[in-house]
Amino acid sequence: MDTVFALASARGRAGVAVIRVSGPLALDAGIALCGSLPGSRGLRTLVDASGEVLDEALVLVFGEGHSFTGEAVVEFQVHGSTAVTDALLRRLGEIAGLRLAEPGEFTRRALENGRLDLAQVEGLADLIDAETEAQRMQAQRVLSGALGKKADEWRRDLIRAAALLEATIDFADEEVPVDVSPEVTALIDRVQQSLATERDGVGIAERIRDGFEVAIVGPPNAGKSTLLNALAGREAAITSEMAGTTRDVIEVRMDLGGLPVTVLDTAGLRATDDLVEGIGIKRAVERAGAADLRVFLLSDGEAPYGMEPGPDDIVVQGKADLGRQGFAVSGRTGAGLDELVSRIQKVLSARAAHAGTAIRERHRLAIIRASEALENARIEVSGGPDRAELAAEELRSAVRALDSLVGRVDVENILDEIFASFCLGK
Numbered sequence: 001m002d003t004v005f006a007l008a009s010a011r012g013r014a015g016v017a018v019i020r021v022s023g024p025l026a027l028d029a030g031i032a033l034c035g036s037l038p039g040s041r042g043l044r045t046l047v048d049a050s051g052e053v054l055d056e057a058l059v060l061v062f063g064e065g066h067s068f069t070g071e072a073v074v075e076f077q078v079h080g081s082t083a084v085t086d087a088l089l090r091r092l093g094e095i096a097g098l099r100l101a102e103p104g105e106f107t108r109r110a111l112e113n114g115r116l117d118l119a120q121v122e123g124l125a126d127l128i129d130a131e132t133e134a135q136r137m138q139a140q141r142v143l144s145g146a147l148g149k150k151a152d153e154w155r156r157d158l159i160r161a162a163a164l165l166e167a168t169i170d171f172a173d174e175e176v177p178v179d180v181s182p183e184v185t186a187l188i189d190r191v192q193q194s195l196a197t198e199r200d201g202v203g204i205a206e207r208i209r210d211g212f213e214v215a216i217v218g219p220p221n222a223g224k225s226t227l228l229n230a231l232a233g234r235e236a237a238i239t240s241e242m243a244g245t246t247r248d249v250i251e252v253r254m255d256l257g258g259l260p261v262t263v264l265d266t267a268g269l270r271a272t273d274d275l276v277e278g279i280g281i282k283r284a285v286e287r288a289g290a291a292d293l294r295v296f297l298l299s300d301g302e303a304p305y306g307m308e309p310g311p312d313d314i315v316v317q318g319k320a321d322l323g324r325q326g327f328a329v330s331g332r333t334g335a336g337l338d339e340l341v342s343r344i345q346k347v348l349s350a351r352a353a354h355a356g357t358a359i360r361e362r363h364r365l366a367i368i369r370a371s372e373a374l375e376n377a378r379i380e381v382s383g384g385p386d387r388a389e390l391a392a393e394e395l396r397s398a399v400r401a402l403d404s405l406v407g408r409v410d411v412e413n414i415l416d417e418i419f420a421s422f423c424l425g426k
């Protein structure tokens with residue numbers, strides 16, 4: 001196994017930067033740079049091959065089996081300039097047996113050494129990408145091993161069900177065979193229900209990770225683009241007194257009360273003979289229709305045109321500063337903005353509450369495969385004791401599908417995909 005090193009903190013000017021070395025030669029590399037290593041942590045002067053001082057560093061030492069990767073690890077916390085980190089990385093590269101780590105390689109080693117399961121690795125990737133509070137909390141839940149715990153519970157129930165069935169196979173010749181089917185069915189149903197909940201939460205978990213879409217729609221000139229700009233805090237969209245200003249869909253990503261949201265500004269909806277405006281309106285309807293939520297911004301008294309508000313959609317009057325009836329906002333003065341944001345937040349966080357511990361399409365597919373096998377198992381169980389063997393086989397196939405969630409089986413083919421998006425030094 002190679003010993004690898006990388007800058008673990010972000011590149012560029014910073015108070016402190018962290019460089020990590022992991023692998024069998026980590027401690028030797030540490031000694032080469034520091035002269036002597038501290039027991040667990042200590043301040044050391046790092047020198048290059050000719051004894052020239054590189055920097056004063058806080059050095060952390062982790063023995064094999066007691067580090068993030070599970071390998072021997074030495075970390076150097078140095079002054080965070082590019083010159084210092086470059087010099088240190090150059091020096092480490094000179095040491096025989098050491099090479100620069102690939103993106104995600106530390107985490108890959110943590111996985112190989114059983115420090116993390118596959119779902120935790122995905123949680124860690126999400127945690128590093130997290131920009132909002134909801135993303136952080138979701139990633140943390142997965143990183144803590146919540147999906148692995150669920151998978152263990154499902155596995156335990158299914159293995160117990162399979163064992164009950166197998167016991168009847170062995171005793172099939174007995175005079176009065178015990179009917180295990182009620183207990184087996186109950187175990188299968190319990191797992192099925194839990195799987196269904198997790199499966200249904202994946203879509204929302206993906207929204208939390210990738211962002212919700214909220215579209216602003218309404219008639220031309222209602223103040224949609226001005227509202228977008230007010231929410232974004234910058235002039236993202238062109239505004240003008242001309243009806244029909246916005247043509248393309250303008251997207252701005254923002255943090256709305258901890259939720260990642262992409263707000264879409266769209267072309268004003270109306271009947272038009274203008275070809276380009278017509279294309280814009282078609283796009284507006286398509287994108288707004290596919291969005292998670294729509295804010296209908298209306299001109300005074302007008303009814304929505306071209307699209308109907310759904311039950312969760314928000315209907316609000318624009319240009320509140322001109323005196324409007326009911327709930328109104330003004331992108332120009334900021335009136336009503338807090339109320340609008342809190343209404344959006346309320347709708348989306350009610351949905352976000354349905355996210356579970358399965359958070360990716362990969363998880364959803366494994367759950368569906370398991371669920372299908374359980375469906376088959378149930379049919380076999382109801383076919384009587386003669387079908388016990390087949391039922392047990394379906395249960396084992398469900399267990400295999402669930403094992404793939406945490407990487408107990410079928411790992412290799414998905415690892416490259418998962419690690420492809422990791423940053424260097426993680």
Ligand SMILES: Nc1nc2c(c(=O)[nH]1)N(C=O)[C@@H](CNc1ccc(C(=O)N[C@@H](CCC(=O)O)C(=O)O)cc1)CN2
Nearest residue numbers: 008018020040060062065066067068069070073075426
């Ligand atoms: N400096 C530093 N900070 C870091 C990390 C790291 O690798 N280095 N982490 C990496 O992503 C995260 C923390 N995760 C970690 C997980 C396990 C161990 C570890 O060495 N565990 C030992 C006990 C070490 C001790 O108690 O001193 C063990 O489990 O035996 C370290 C960090 C966030 N902060």
Ligand SMILES: Nc1nc2c(ncn2[C@@H]2O[C@H](COP(=O)(O)OP(=O)(O)OP(=O)(O)O)[C@@H](O)[C@H]2O)c(=O)[nH]1
Nearest residue numbers: 220221222223224225226240244245246268330332
């Ligand atoms: N008084 C007042 N004027 C506003 C407000 N918001 C926008 N306006 C003005 O109304 C006009 C239209 O604003 P836009 O934001 O471009 O309207 P829009 O809904 O994006 O229009 P289209 O892109 O054509 O569909 C501009 O002259 C804005 O300055 C507001 O809250 N109060």
Ligand SMILES: [Mg+2]
Nearest residue numbers: 224225245246
């Ligand atoms: Mg506009």
